[in-house]
Amino acid sequence: MRKWLVSSGVLNRVSKPSRYIGKELNRVMKNPAEKLRILLAFPDTYEVGMSHLGLKILYKELNVVDGFYAERAYLPWKDMIGEMRDAEIPLFSLETYTPAIDFDILGITLQYELCYSNVLAVLDLADIPLLQKERTTEPIVLGGGPCSTNPEPMADYFDAFVIGDGEAVTPILCNVVKENIYLLKSGRRSELLQLLSQVQGVYVPSVGKKATVKAVIGDLSDYEMDSNPLVPYMRTVHDRAVFEVMRGCNRGCRFCQAGMIYRPVRERGVEEIRRSVRKVLEQTGYEEISFLSLSTMDHSSIDLLTEEILPLLQPQRVALSLPSTRIDSFGVEIASKIASIRKTGLTFAPEAGSQRLRNVINKNVSEDDLMSTVKAARNNGWQRVKLYFMIGLPTERDEDLEEIVRLARRVKAVGFREVSVSAAIFIPKAHTPFQFAQQIGEVEAARRLGILKRLSGRGIQLSSHDPSSSTIEGVLSRGNREVGKAILKAYRLGAIFDEWNEEFDAAIWHEAFRAEEIDVDDYMRGYDTHEELPWEHISTGISKEFLIEEYEKALREETTGDCRWEGCTGCAVCQTLNVSNVLRKV
Secondary structure (H helix, E strand, C coil), X not given: CHHHHHHCCHHHCCCCHHHCCCCCECCCCCCCCCCEEEEEEECCCHHHHCXXXXXXXXXXXXXXXXXXXXXXXXXXCHHHHHHHHHCCCCCECCCCCCEHHHCCEEEEECCCHHHHHHHHHHHHXXXXXXXXXXXXXXXXXXXXXXXXXXXXXHHHHCCEEECECHHHHHHXXXXXXXXXXXXXXXXCHHXXXXXXXXXXXXXXXXXXXCCEECECCXXXXXXXXXXXXXXXXCCCCCCCEEEECEECCCCCXXXXXXXXXXXXXXXXXXXXXXXXXXXXXXXXXXXXXEEECCCHHHCCCHHHHHHHHHHHHHHHCCEEECCCCCCCHHHHHHHHHHCCCCCCCEEXXXXXXXXXXXXXXXXXXXXXXXXXXXXXXXHCCCCEEEEEEEECCCCCCHHHHHHHHHHHHHHHCCCCCEEEEEEEECCCCCCCHHHHCCCCCHHHHHHHHHHHHHHCXXXXXXXXXXXXXXXXXXXXXXXXXXXXXXXXXXXXXXXXXXXXXXXXXXXXXXXXXXXXXXXXXXXXXXXXXXXXXXXXXXXXXXXXXXXXXXXXXXXXXXXXXXXXXXXXXXXXXXXXXXXXXXXXXX
């Protein structure tokens, strides 16, 4: 493969050739002899996949083990796929240019439903049969990531899924494969899969809908942060060093899948973060670092953390970014300290325009909170601010949308040069209180977005999701194995890179749905709270009773507090998984 890359001239014929050469700083090189070989594949382009922390974490944790060798692959762009097929070159790893089919395990990240057709492209390019039932001695195809919490749409294409924290279970799974590799090599695949199905946090679809409880890390500090991260030769989507300072969020936003499936909250300590930042600054040339979590400003010691980190960044003017800013004056105070080095953008997520609807979704912030925050931001020199909202939320009325227009204009009147408003279409997700809710259709979504279009101009920029792509995502997110057949049909019809707006073609998906007799409306309807849902055999630790209670409270416009500060809310995660919140308050 490497010889072909160099001698064929292909790198001169494709866009962004640095996607395919490997050789990055801090890559792991091992002698593959006598080792279990694992290929970690991201079903999107290199610059997207290299920005994904989860794959990097597994890359580090697996390569710490002497008997394992983990390498990486990303889905080539369409021009490179064409070149590879013309030359009969299969998907290969970036470390050793080894064909994917020669590995023992092929692990694929399921980060976003609209990447499902890309997953099939990865398998196809690797010369691995798309259907699990047709494989014999090929690598074990392993899925993981947030989408695996409803694995059924992709169940026919994977041998097994990791549910929960990958660091906790993937090394165990790999060890089972290594100890029983003779079963795979001799074609006794089903026997090996039976063994894998006995590992907590591993779901094997061919064994049946066996109840599977997610794997969980009790304390993030049991796993060292990566002080030698991979450094690419090209600009990536998030071109910075990333530090996961906390995992989980208990704020309880009822639409948020991540906030439910990653419970409980587990924080890293200030000193271990400081040590890791210092080492990464020494080992890389990044001009920006990011503290990643679902709600970084909620870290118990965020004030001390920023005080400890900023002096390390100032000599080389390295910027610090936080994923989003808490809607209170404290959030702006922290953001102002960070901006003393280099100002980055400020982002707030009210999610809904009216207080009534914020109560429905359990977004426990008021308009007064937002306005005092943006005024503080403007007084501290910010000229631009971004606001995130959703439309189509349960119980939403036109007056709630009018409130978005009014609120955005009120923010603009504070004196910002520019206010950006992003409107996403609500999509019910598995394992959330709103998994029972209805999703609005494309015509209704377009009508509601029309109400917001009055925001455009006069210093306010409006962006929104494509209603047609939201429909497809909604069907895939709550789908079953019947929907999985339509995914294969869509891929055969040409669906690929659907998560890229310019590549998405709704007509392909609707043709696939018709061919497989998928009733789109049936997957977008509201569910009865006592219905058996396609993903109920997968447990994230939260009881269904809690999700029902939260949904009913939403309909009554009642809120629920955060257990970190207001006591147990009864979600059952700590009892089911034998874990608890880990807070590092100094």
